[in-house]
Amino acid sequence: MSIQPHLSFIMPGRVAMMADDIATGSGMGSAEGKMEVMAEASRVTLKDIAQRLGLSTATVSRSLSDTGEHRDQTVRLVKETAKEMGYIRNTAAADLVQGKSHALAVILSNTKTNFDSSIIEGIEQSAAERNLDVLILHAGNADLQAQRRAITTAVERAVRGIILVSLELQESLIATIEQVGMDCISLSSFVGGGRLPCITSDDYQMGYEATQFLIDQGHRRIGLAGIPQHGSITLRISGYRQCLEDNSIPYRESLVFRGGCLYQDGIATMKHCLKSKEPITALIGASDLVAMGAINQARDQGLDVPSDVSVMSFDGTDIVDMVRPTITSVTQAFHRMGVEGVKALLSADKPSSRFLPFRIISRQSTGPGPCLHGDHK
Amino acid sequence: MSIQPHLSFIMPGRVAMMADDIATGSGMGSAEGKMEVMAEASRVTLKDIAQRLGLSTATVSRSLSDTGEHRDQTVRLVKETAKEMGYIRNTAAADLVQGKSHALAVILSNTKTNFDSSIIEGIEQSAAERNLDVLILHAGNADLQAQRRAITTAVERAVRGIILVSLELQESLIATIEQVGMDCISLSSFVGGGRLPCITSDDYQMGYEATQFLIDQGHRRIGLAGIPQHGSITLRISGYRQCLEDNSIPYRESLVFRGGCLYQDGIATMKHCLKSKEPITALIGASDLVAMGAINQARDQGLDVPSDVSVMSFDGTDIVDMVRPTITSVTQAFHRMGVEGVKALLSADKPSSRFLPFRIISRQSTGPGPCLHGDHK
DNA sequence: ATGAAAGCGCTAACAA
C-alpha cells in the first residue's frame, strides 16, 4: 500500500510551515511584520478607521451604512479603507444602541419528522434577502422548561421576531411574548387561539379531502395513523369523521390511531391493523414517515401496497418520491410557508392567520379499494 | 356539513376579546391599569431591579450571574425580584462588554443530503449543555460570496466559535478566520490543509473497506457513484482504487461516476451503468440518497437488488432502515461528530484533527456477487 | 457635509 495519501494531512508539517510563511512573508522588516501580527489580535473598530482617515466615527458609521448625507467621495473612501483594514462591525454594539438585532429566531419542536427542513429552507432564503440572520432553537413540544428557555433566548437577543414551527406554545409563554411586545408567528400549527398569527394548511380540510380521495377509490374501512393527542393537527380527525359521515360511512374510534407522527407509529399501527379480523383497506399516515412505516410493515408481513392495502400520507416531502412504492400524499406548501412566514412577521401591520393551499398528489401507494372491485358496495 | 369546526378560529372575535381582557382585567383602576400596560412596552433592566431594591446594578448583575461574593439572602432576593419583574437580560449589552457572545455558528453547505441533521442534533445537544445558542448559516460549497457572508456574520456576532459542516472553505476565508483569531473546526470534511482542525471519518479507509466488503461478497465490477470533483471525499476513490489493486482487480476510470451526493446522481449513474455491455454487479453510493436513487432506477428497469446488482452507501442515516430493501451502509458517527466538535472547539488547547470510527452495517441491498455464484473467479 | 457628545445595558476593576 506504500504511502497512504489519506494520512498525509495529519502530519503537523504543514501547520508549522504556514505559521512560518506568515511570520516571515512579504519581505517586510521583522519589526513591521510583528506589528502586523499584533494588530491582527484585536479587531478593527470604527474609531480606527476614523483616525486613519481624519474623520469622526459618526461620518464613518453613516458612510458605511449609507445613511445621512455625504459626499460620494467620502463614502467611497471610507468603504475602501474599511475593507482594506479588514473592518468587521460589532453586531452587539449596533444591536445595543438600536435596541434590536438583525436576527430572526426559529423555534422548532423536537418532533423527529423531516418536513421542517423545507420550512427552514424557506425561512432562510427569505431572511437572507432581508439580511437577517437565523437563530435556530429547539424546544420540546410539551416541555415548558425547554420552551421557556427558547423564548427567553430569543427575547434576550432582541431578535426581530420569532417563528414557531409546528410547536404548541404554552399559554404562559404566549403571554410573555405579548408582554415584551415581540413579534411572533406560528407555522404549520395553529396555536394560541387567535392570539398568535398562524400560517398553516387547513388540517380539517386536508383530513376531509384525503378521506374523500380514498372513498372515491372505493375504500370504506379507512384508518388514520400517528395523530397526536393535542394540537390543531387533531382537526384532521374532525375532517376525516365529517367526510365519512357525508359518505354514510360510520365513524369508528378504533380506526383512529394516536401517535407522534413518527416512523414507528406507522409500524405499530399497521401491525395492529393486520391483526384485526376486519382489517382496514386504506390508511392515512399523519406524516410521510408514518406512511413509510406502515407500508414497510405491511410488506414485511407479505401484503402488497396498494393492492392489499392503500396508504397515503400528509406532508409530501421529497421522500415520497424516493421510496417504492412512491407515496400518495397530501402535499403541503412548506417552503412557501417559510417564505411567507418571514414576510408576514416583518410586515408593518399585524399579520392575520391564514391557510396555504395543499394538493393531493396521487402516487403508487394507493389504488382501488374493495368497493371498486365489486366486493361490498 | 353544518358548522365546520376548523373555521372557528379564523373569526376575529377571540382576538378582540383578549385585547379587552387585558385592558380592563383584574379590577384595578383604569389609570393604574394603563400604567401597567405602558410599563410593559419597555423592558426591565438591571437598573430597574437595582432601584427597586436599593442596590447597585453591580450587585444585581453579580447576583444574577452567581459571580462575586454575596449574601445568600441578597442573591435570593435579587433573583426573586428579577423573576417577578419579568427581567430578561440584554445579550447585546453583555456581549459587548465581554467582547464575545454566547453563541456558536454552524455553517452548512447547501448540499441537499440529509446527514447533517444528525450532526446538528449533536451540536445542539452539546451546545445546550454549555448554555450556548446555535446560529445556523448556509453557504454554498463553491460560492465564495455566500461563504464570506456566513463567516462575516459569525465574526460580527463575536460567536464563541465556528463549526463548518461538510464545507470546503475557500483559502482566503481561512486566512480571515486566522486573522481575527476566531476558533473554528471542520466536521465531516477535511479542509484547509491542516490549518483547521477537522473531525471526520477516514474517507480513504471507508472507501477501502466498502470496496473490500463487496469484493468479499464476490463482486469484481464495482462502481462508485456521486463522488464530487473536489474535497476530501474524493479520497474515497483512492481507497477504492487501492483496495482493487490489493485484490488484483484492475481499476477503471469508467466505473467512477462523479456527482454531488444527490438522489439524482444515483438515478443517472445506474441508468448509465445498465446500458453498458459489461455492467457492474455492485455500486457504492456517495450518500444514502445516491444509493436510493440507484436502487430505484435498477428496480424500475426490472432488476432486483441485491440479486442482480448490489448497492451500498456512505453515511448510514436513519433512512437506510426505512427503505426496502434496507441499505447496507458505511455508517458514520455523525451525532458524535457534532458532540465532539463542540467539545473540541471550546477546549482550551488547540484541538487536533482526528477521525471518528465508522462501521459497515450489512443490510438487504447487498448480496453475493458472481464470483460466489461460481461464474468468473 | 461633517463633528461632538450622549448614551444603549451590562460587566469588571477597584474602592470602600
Next chain:
DNA sequence: TTGTTAGCGCTTTCAT
C-alpha cells in the same frame, strides 16, 4: 459584602 466608576463599539440627535 457591596458600591463606584469606567467603558465595550456603535448609532444618533444636535450643532456647526
